[in-house]
Amino acid sequence: MFDKAYRQRLEADLAQWEADGVIxxxxxxxxxxxxxPLSSGINIAVVVAIVGGLLISAAFLAFVAAHWTEIARLLRFxxxxxxxxxxxxxxxxxxxxGRSILADLCASIGAIIFGAGIALVGQMYHLGDDFAGGMLLWAIGAFAAALLTGSRGALAVALVAASIWTCMRAYDAPDVLHLPFLLLWLIAAAVALAWNSHVAAHLVAIALLPWWIATALRFDLDGMQPAFVLANGAALLFGAGLxxxxxxSPRAQRLGSVLSIYGAFALGLVASLEVTTIDDIFPFRTGTAPAQPPWAILCGIAGVVLALASAGVTRRAGEILAACAIGLVLVAAPLWPASAAGEPWFAYAALLAAxxxxVVSGVLDDVRPRIVAGWLGIAGVIAGTTWTVKGSLLRRSAFLAAAGVIAVVFASALNRMLPRAGR
Known part of the structure; x- marks a missing residue:
């Protein structure tokens, strides 16, 4: 992922192989x-220049703000x-x-000033109170700047403005899916693919999360369960990334690997949320409506299918287990009882197995972020299962002990099945 660290490791390996006579x-x-050749990166001079530029910009903005009411409208603009x-x-x-980092910073500052200009025009001429529309206009302008200059910072500004826009639209119209954001996101994903940039890929992956969160939370008004809606989003992001x-294509591999990493972490977080928000520690569900809308269920199924398709192409056993993890998290939703009668032991077991x-998927495919996401998910599920309000701690301890025994048996079976070199 980091070229400099890779080069250092490669140089050490080459020196060792030469000394051993391997090559x-x-x-x-x-x-x-x-x-x-390696890119120059950020050195001390560039860091100092960036700090100096930010200080000058802050001083300019503070001076303008202090005399804002004394400056004529035309002069402000x-x-x-x-x-x-x-x-x-x-x-x-x-x-x-050739100072690309400073050029990127300037493009980012220009995109921010463009947003300030939109706010100024709206304030001076008392335009409509459609704040979300202003955020959309800011996002379009910053996105245009990113396309013209190749600035990752301008792309970040555009995606932040677009995320605020979609969250406000979801709040204003909770009964309608805000699909226009997805069109803008797909264009941003295509740009990240064309740029072949890790930074752009991370920005695109992060930008998708606010839309899913806002979409999931708006269904709470109808009695929907946000954790289940988020689970379907995490499933689609994980499966599509794989x-x-x-x-x-190396470009597709770079973008897909980043998306799958965020999908794995989202899946681990959602597993913890399902335990702690389903009529337990933090009850969200208040009505009798279905826990998942049909479109969200289809997104989850698509995530499983995409993960299995990826496993069919790559022939990796770890991706098959990743598809199983996605499916088990989704299965936990219908396993959860709608009423308060009894404990959802099968749902707990499905989440722990997921x-x-x-974790095993990350180990088999040698993907460390997937391993970390799995361990965090296990910790969250165990903590939620142990400290939920309902039920007896004695029963929970028996359940966790049984799950531990099953995990040990599973580990023994894997130890026998896997080749000695792959253990």
Missing amino acids: APAAAGAIRNALP AILLAGMIVSGGLGAWFAST AIASHA MLCL
């Missing part, structure tokens, strides 16, 4: 020459317009001199 010095030199022009000009100069990563499958 000839000429072969090691050929490997070194075949590698592309001219100041913001000049700020965008100056930041764009400085960014172009930095880009021409499917994209199974493509032969998180165990997630």
Whole structure:
């Protein structure tokens, strides 16, 4: 994931292989020459320059804010317009001199000033109170700046504005799915794929989470269970990420691996939420409506199918277990009793088995974030199962003991099935 760390590890391996006589010095030199040059990255001078630029920008904004009421309307607008022009000009100069990080920073500042300009025009001329529409306009402008300059910072500004926009629309119209955000997100994902950038891939993955959270929480008014809706979103993100990563293109593999990592962590978090929010510690459900809308169920099923399709392409056993983890988290929803009669032991067992499958999946595929996500999910499920209000602690201790025995038996079976080199 990090080129510099990879190069350092590769250089150490090459030196060790040369010393052991595994490869000839000429072969090691050929490997070194075949590698592309490392990017300059951020050095001390760049960090100091960034801090200085931020301080100057903060001083300028503080000065303008202190004299805001004394400045004429036209002059206010001219100041913001000049700020965008100056930041764009400085960014172009930095880009021409090869200082891409400072150029990216200037593009980001220009995108932020553009948003301030939208707020200023609305405040000066008393435009409509459609704050969400203003956020959409800001997102479109910042996104255009990102496309023109290739700025990751401008893309981050655009996605933040778009996330605020979709959350406000979901709040204003809780009975309607806010699908326009998904169109904007798909365009951003295509840009991240074209850029072949880890930073852009992480931004795109993070930007999808507010939409799912806002969408899940708005159904609480109808008695829906937010944790179950979120589970379907995590399933789709995880499965789609695995499917994209199974493509032969390195660009698709980079984007898909990042999406699958966020999907794995979301799945682990949702497993904990299902235990702690279903009529237990934090009761959310208040009505008698179905716990999951049909469209969300279809998204969860699509996640399982995509994960299995990825396993079919890559022939990795770990991805089969990942599909099992997704399916078990989804199965826990219908296993949960709608009434308060009895404990949902089968749901608890399904969630524990799902998180165990997630850990084993990460071990088999050598994907450390997936392992961490599984362990965090196991910890959350055990904590929620132990400290829920309903039921007897004696029964819970017996359940956890039985689950532990089953896990030990499963570990013994895996130890016999796996080759000695893969244990």
